[in-house]
Amino acid sequence: MALLLFPFALAVVGTVSQSLVRGGHVTLAGEWPAAVICLGGLAIHILLTLRAPQADEVILPVTLTLAVLGLLMIGRLAPHFGTRQMVWLVLGLGLLGTLSAYAGDLRWLRRYRYSWAALGLVLLALTLIIGIGPAGTGARLWLGIGSIGFQPSEPLKVLLVVFLASYLAERREQLRHSFIALGPVRLPPLPYLAPMVVVWAFSLMLLVAQRDLGAALLFFGLFLAMLYMATEQSRYVVLGLLLFVVGAYACYLLIPHVRLRVTIWRNPWADPQGAAFQVVQGLIAIGAGGLFGQGLGQGSAGFVPLAHSDYILAALTEEWGLAGLLAIIGLYVLLMERGLRIAMTTEGTFSKLLAAGLTTLIALQALVISGGVLRVIPLTGITLPLISYGGSSLLTTLAAIGLILHISGRSAA
Amino acid sequence: MNRAFRNVGRIMLALFALLAVSATYWSVWRGPSLTKRLDNPRRLAQELHIQRGRILSSNGATLAQTDMTADGAVRHYAYPGLAPLVGYWSATRGVSGLEAAYNDQLRGMSGHDSWSATVEDLLHKPHQGHDLITTLDMDLQQAADEALGNRRGAIVILDPNTGDLLASVSHPYYDPNHLTDEWEQIRDNPDHPLLNRTVQGLYPPGSVLKTVTLATALADNVTHSSEVFTDSTGLFIVEGFPIHDHNHPGISTFDLPHAFGYSCNVVFAQLGLRLGAERFKQGAQDFGFGQTLPVPVESAASSVGRDVALFEQPGLATAAFGQGEVLVTPMQMALVAAAIANGGLVPRVRVVREVRGTDGTVLQRIRPQTWRRAVRGGVAQEVREAMIVAASDGWARSGTPPGIATGGKTGTAQVGGTALPHAWFIGFAPAIHPQIALAVLVENSGQGGAIAAPIARRLFEAALR
Numbered sequence: 082m083a084l085l086l087f088p089f090a091l092a093v094v095g096t097v098s099q100s101l102v103r104g105g106h107v108t109l110a111g112e113w114p115a116a117v118i119c120l121g122g123l124a125i126h127i128l129l130t131l132r133a134p135q136a137d138e139v140i141l142p143v144t145l146t147l148a149v150l151g152l153l154m155i156g157r158l159a160p161h162f163g164t165r166q167m168v169w170l171v172l173g174l175g176l177l178g179t180l181s182a183y184a185g186d187l188r189w190l191r192r193y194r195y196s197w198a199a200l201g202l203v204l205l206a207l208t209l210i211i212g213i214g215p216a217g218t219g220a221r222l223w224l225g226i227g228s229i230g231f232q233p234s235e236p237l238k239v240l241l242v243v244f245l246a247s248y249l250a251e252r253r254e255q256l257r258h259s260f261i262a263l264g265p266v267r268l269p270p271l272p273y274l275a276p277m278v279v280v281w282a283f284s285l286m287l288l289v290a291q292r293d294l295g296a297a298l299l300f301f302g303l304f305l306a307m308l309y310m311a312t313e314q315s316r317y318v319v320l321g322l323l324l325f326v327v328g329a330y331a332c333y334l335l336i337p338h339v340r341l342r343v344t345i346w347r348n349p350w351a352d353p354q355g356a357a358f359q360v361v362q363g364l365i366a367i368g369a370g371g372l373f374g375q376g377l378g379q380g381s382a383g384f385v386p387l388a389h390s391d392y393i394l395a396a397l398t399e400e401w402g403l404a405g406l407l408a409i410i411g412l413y414v415l416l417m418e419r420g421l422r423i424a425m426t427t428e429g430t431f432s433k434l435l436a437a438g439l440t441t442l443i444a445l446q447a448l449v450i451s452g453g454v455l456r457v458i459p460l461t462g463i464t465l466p467l468i469s470y471g472g473s474s475l476l477t478t479l480a481a482i483g484l485i486l487h488i489s490g491r492s493a494a
Numbered sequence: 495m496n497r498a499f500r501n502v503g504r505i506m507l508a509l510f511a512l513l514a515v516s517a518t519y520w521s522v523w524r525g526p527s528l529t530k531r532l533d534n535p536r537r538l539a540q541e542l543h544i545q546r547g548r549i550l551s552s553n554g555a556t557l558a559q560t561d562m563t564a565d566g567a568v569r570h571y572a573y574p575g576l577a578p579l580v581g582y583w584s585a586t587r588g589v590s591g592l593e594a595a596y597n598d599q600l601r602g603m604s605g606h607d608s609w610s611a612t613v614e615d616l617l618h619k620p621h622q623g624h625d626l627i628t629t630l631d632m633d634l635q636q637a638a639d640e641a642l643g644n645r646r647g648a649i650v651i652l653d654p655n656t657g658d659l660l661a662s663v664s665h666p667y668y669d670p671n672h673l674t675d676e677w678e679q680i681r682d683n684p685d686h687p688l689l690n691r692t693v694q695g696l697y698p699p700g701s702v703l704k705t706v707t708l709a710t711a712l713a714d715n716v717t718h719s720s721e722v723f724t725d726s727t728g729l730f731i732v733e734g735f736p737i738h739d740h741n742h743p744g745i746s747t748f749d750l751p752h753a754f755g756y757s758c759n760v761v762f763a764q765l766g767l768r769l770g771a772e773r774f775k776q777g778a779q780d781f782g783f784g785q786t787l788p789v790p791v792e793s794a795a796s797s798v799g800r801d802v803a804l805f806e807q808p809g810l811a812t813a814a815f816g817q818g819e820v821l822v823t824p825m826q827m828a829l830v831a832a833a834i835a836n837g838g839l840v841p842r843v844r845v846v847r848e849v850r851g852t853d854g855t856v857l858q859r860i861r862p863q864t865w866r867r868a869v870r871g872g873v874a875q876e877v878r879e880a881m882i883v884a885a886s887d888g889w890a891r892s893g894t895p896p897g898i899a900t901g902g903k904t905g906t907a908q909v910g911g912t913a914l915p916h917a918w919f920i921g922f923a924p925a926i927h928p929q930i931a932l933a934v935l936v937e938n939s940g941q942g943g944a945i946a947a948p949i950a951r952r953l954f955e956a957a958l959r
Contacts (some may be wrong), residue, residue: 310498353533361533367520368528369536384535403521407514414510423504425496437499442507447514455516 084138085122088145090271092118093366096152098377114156114167118149121174132182133490137423140489143416144177144467145484148475150409151378151468154396158389162470169472171481180483181490191431194247198280200242204233205287212291219417223264234288234296239481241284241300242243242307246434249311253430257312277304286356292338295461299446301325306441311434346459359386364397367406374402390470391462394454398451409447410451417444436488468494525886541585542566546656547600547852549580549592551630556772558583558593560623575639576630578664578690579791581847582673588704591690593844595790599624599849599858613949624857627848638663638958647936648691651953654832654922654931656862657788658840660957664691683715692794692828695908695934696821700907700942701733701757705830707765708754709877711779713869719876723753723761727936730760736817737807738871740906757887757904759815766814771887772803774814781840781868788842788865789825796822806837808809828933831869831920834881835901835928838874840865855884876942882925888920893947895955899925902950904942914938919947923954930957 092115100107122145129136149169156163190197210225223230249256255273281304284447290296305321332339341356349357349364364387371374378397388396398406420440424433443466450469453460520528528534546560546567550812557580560567569583581591589597602623612941625639631651638661649958650664668680668687680687689695711717728739728748743756753761766774776800778784787793799819803809811819825843835841842863869877881901882889890902902921909915917936932953 192700202576279743305501310495310502312495315499353531356802361531364520364524364529365531365534365536367517367526368523369534370523371525379537380537398517398521401519406521410510410514410517413509417503421499424499430495433495433499437495437502441502441506444510448509450512450515452509455513455520457512457516 082126082138084142085126085145088142088149089115089119089122092149092152093148095149095377096156099157102377110340114163117167118145118152121171125169125174125178128178128182129486129490133487136486136490137419138481139419140416140486141222143412143419144479145414146414147409147467150397151393151465151470154393154400154468155389155470158383158396159470162389165472166470166475169475170479171477173178176476177483177486179332181481181486184484184487186491186494187432187435187484187487190435191247191250191369192242194244195230197240198244200465201233201237202280202283202287205237206282207289208233209287209290230472232394232471232473234291234293235477236480237469237486238296238303238442239346239439239477241280241434242303242481243436244280245277245304245307246431246438250434253311256308257314277308279472289332289336292336293462294332294339295449298461299449299463300451301328301441302445303438303442306445307434307438310354310437320323342459342461346456349456359392360456360460363388363392363447364456366392366399367405367455369398370402370405372402373404374398374400376400390464391450391460392454393469394451394465397468413444413466416440420444422484423485427488432488432491436485439485443478495800508785519948537884542554543603543877544621545623545852546583546700547602547625549626549628551628551635552847553632554627557628557630569670573632573635574671575667576635576662576670577667577670578688579662580670581791582670584883584938585954587677591686591791592628593771594847596849599626605922607691620709620903622665623850626846626850626852627850628651629660629844629847630662631660634929634953634957635661635663635781637661638949638953639665641675642818642934642936645936645939646685647780647934647939648695649934649949649953650692650825650828651930651957652828652841652843654834654835654841654928657832657844657865659843659845659861660849660930661953662690664689664695673917690791691824693789693791693823693825695935696794696796696823697916697937698907698909699816699820699822699827700905700916700918701759701816701828702827702903702920702933702942703820703822703904704754704757704762704814705834705877705881705903705920706778706781707769707814708880709776709781709834709869709873710716710751711765711769712876713777713873713920714769714773719750721750722747723750723758725753725758725760726835728809732763732767732811733807737811737881739813750882752887755884755890756879757815757884757889763811766810767807767811769814771801771810772808774798775801775804780824780866781833782866783822786904787823787825787829788840790845793825796826816905820860824935826932827918827920827935828850828931831901831922831933832931833868834874834877835922835931836874837871838867838869865890878922878925881921885921885925889943889949890919892943893919893921893950893954895951898923898958900954900956901925901928904947906940906942909938914940917942919946919950921950921954923958930954 096112096115097107152166155166223232252273284300285297306335308317343356345360349360353361366385377400385392385395417440424437427433446466450463452458452467466478548556549558555651557573558571560569579591582592583589583593600623602621634651642663642665645666651661666685666687686876690881724747730737730743737759739759775798780813783796785795798813809818813820829840842865844862847860850856878901885894885900885902889904893902894900900921900923907916917939919942920935922931936945939945
């Protein structure tokens with residue numbers, strides 16, 4: 082309970098100081114976002130206490146803190162997006178609460194794995210046909226209903242984790258010990274691998290066709306991680322990495338977009354006004370943050386393209402400094418640690434794998450986008466979980482956390 | 495499975511740690527150089543938010559000031575004629591001249607304790623810059639601008655005792671108030687209005703260089719003031735190379751001061767040969783040749799020419815009377831005049847004498863300083879007397895206002911081809927206890943005595959009446 086005070090305080094202090102920077106005065110009505118967060122957080126906490134008293138106590142405060150950080154930054158950079166993010170947050174918290182308290186024994190996820198996977202893939206395929214790209218970057222990743230955009234690749238991630246967790250829980254032993262003998266060589270048991278690989282390959286192809294390369298990278302990593310976690314066989318990892326190297330190189334050769342991203346990654350200074358503009362401006366923003374940042378509301382991260390979504394980490398670093406960035410990294414590490422701990426202590430193969438998979442999903446996503454912004458790896462256009470603007474992403478991540486909380490609530494202490 | 499979870503956790507932890515290292519690298523290690531990048535738009539935003547300090551003349555007249563408008567800071571220049579010296583401040587084009595040399599003070603970034611800077615930042619008050627008090631005398635400045643008029647050239651007026659810059663003229667100039675609108679025209683103008691000719695323009699000096707040759711010859715004892723020279727033909731052949739007098743006075747014997755006053759090339763060629771290339775070059779260096787000038791803005795070094803030319807007799811002979819490969823800045827020649835007027839000591843040029851906070855407190859006082867000793871006092875006295883002779887009896891007469899005794903030297907620098915020569919004049923006034931020293935250059939205009947000297951006369955009058 083006490084931990085919750087941190088995000089509440091952050092929300093209040095944050096909205097108040099932003100009002101001060103903006104207009105120099107504070108009105109009670111103007112601070113409604115802080116009130117919503119406090120009330121919402123409190124409601125979830127009460128719900129969990131009543132319905133899932135064993136649930137982890139650290140995850141909710143960490144989640145709220147990250148979400149508040151994102152909200153504050155988005156509200157400052159793009160106020161109309163900020164309001165929308167608020168709406169998504171409220172809906173997402175509702176989803177989180179529902180799942181954490183009422184998800185039952187998760188049979189409904191485990192049993193219908195192919196249905197879930199198919200649903201995700203169909204939605205993804207739809208975007209190829211009737212998708213829209215409101216961001217104007219050419220990648221048509223959204224389905225639109227009226228003025229609301231919905232990005233199918235986001236829920237697909239969770240659905241894929243569900244599918245993999247269920248499938249791997251069932252086929253675990255076969256995948257661990259079987260092999261096909263071809264003379265002296267032991268091959269992995271293809272018949273058992275096949276359904277997974279089909280689903281997985283299909284997702285990858287769709288994503289590559291959509292040019293959503295960040296998601297493709299994420300899916301690949303996720304699949305590999307879950308396969309390893311279920312079977313504890315490092316040969317799968319080795320095989321997977323080899324496939325990755327081959328695949329990545331092929332993409333580099335065949336897809337101009339990939340080549341461009343890699344070129345910008347290797348030397349952004351060659352074209353700082355053109356293709357590498359976002360990367361360079363992002364790095365400048367990070368540099369401008371220094372150790373302790375410019376101060377809330379006082380950076381000028383508006384100069385970085387997509388500062389409210391893909392590049393929100395740069396905006397946060399400019400205002401909160403290196404200290405802030407390290408704190409955010411710390412929060413994700415904390416979230417990951419709690420999630421994996423839940424996976425280790427819970428019973429039931431499916432629950433274990435589901436918890437571990439969802440945790441890995443969130444952590445990997447944070448790693449990939451942060452790595453791109455910090456120029457450790459080429460930039461990809463995915464969101465920073467909980468922080469970036471994006472309704473689908475926020476809903477999906479909160480749903481995933483809801484499931485993790487539910488699993489933690491069901492396990493014996 | 496737990497073991498696998500742990501391993502995956504460890505790998506991801508390692509990756510997060512890598513991120514942390516990378517973050518520290520970009521933030522701390524590369525941070526400062528990233529912020530200084532020209533494509534960092536924060537710099538521009540910051541510039542527009544600073545109440546930049548004013549630049550004032552010696553009497554407190556405002557030369558440059560910043561007004562804060564809704565769009566940010568706007569700089570106004572009251573006297574465009576000073577643009578080549580004062581420079582410009584532009585949020586998009588950067589800074590030049592004094593605006594650049596004293597950028598930190600004008601932005602209030604120096605002598606400003608970090609606590610009040612932090613408080614200002616937190617409260618979002620526009621950052622206050624400091625004011626510069628210059629040594630410029632606006633009456634003299636205006637007189638000099640009017641005297642040069644529409645012609646291309648430069649004028650430098652100094653106080654020889656302190657090195658204070660009283661007036662600085664470089665024509666053509668530009669209007670720094672319209673810099674952004676007219677940038678292309680200004681930049682591409684073939685007459686280079688952005689150039690500060692006083693310190694950056696290099697010209698053949700012609701006979702005004704004889705001042706340096708004379709001083710060096712006297713200092714090295716290759717001649718003395720009472721030596722008598724004979725020059726009846728006005729022609730002197732050096733290794734087959736003919737040297738002519740351009741304005742032969744019509745008499746064939748004269749003493750050294752009159753040889754100087756009548757600007758006799760033949761005599762000075764001989765003096766140069768007597769000195770030899772090494773000592774001639776050294777003598778010029780003692781006046782400051784070969785180095786950038788003691789001025790706060792960017793300057794060019796004057797030079798007596800390449801060694802390969804100087805070490806040939808004809809090259810040395812022509813250099814000795816200011817032709818050959820000799821190239822000087824007007825400021826260097828003004829410093830020569832100032833040194834002669836100041837007992838042989840070349841002063842540092844003082845342009846800004848005080849930095850003040852907006853509340854009037856003096857934050858920094860810049861004192862007059864000597865730059866170097868060119869010649870010993872006795873030699874300076876002799877050269878001074880020669881310049882007085884030139885101004886009374888010699889071709890520098892036209893630079894002497896009625897009733898005021900001055901010292902001077904004209905120069906007519908041949909530029910080759912069909913172009914008119916540059917007209918030069920250097921001098922000081924009054925003859926006893928000089929208060930001003932100056933250099934006047936009018937590009938491609940004619941004889942020094944006819945074109946440059948009358949300008950000097952007007953300026954001596956303006957200064958001393």
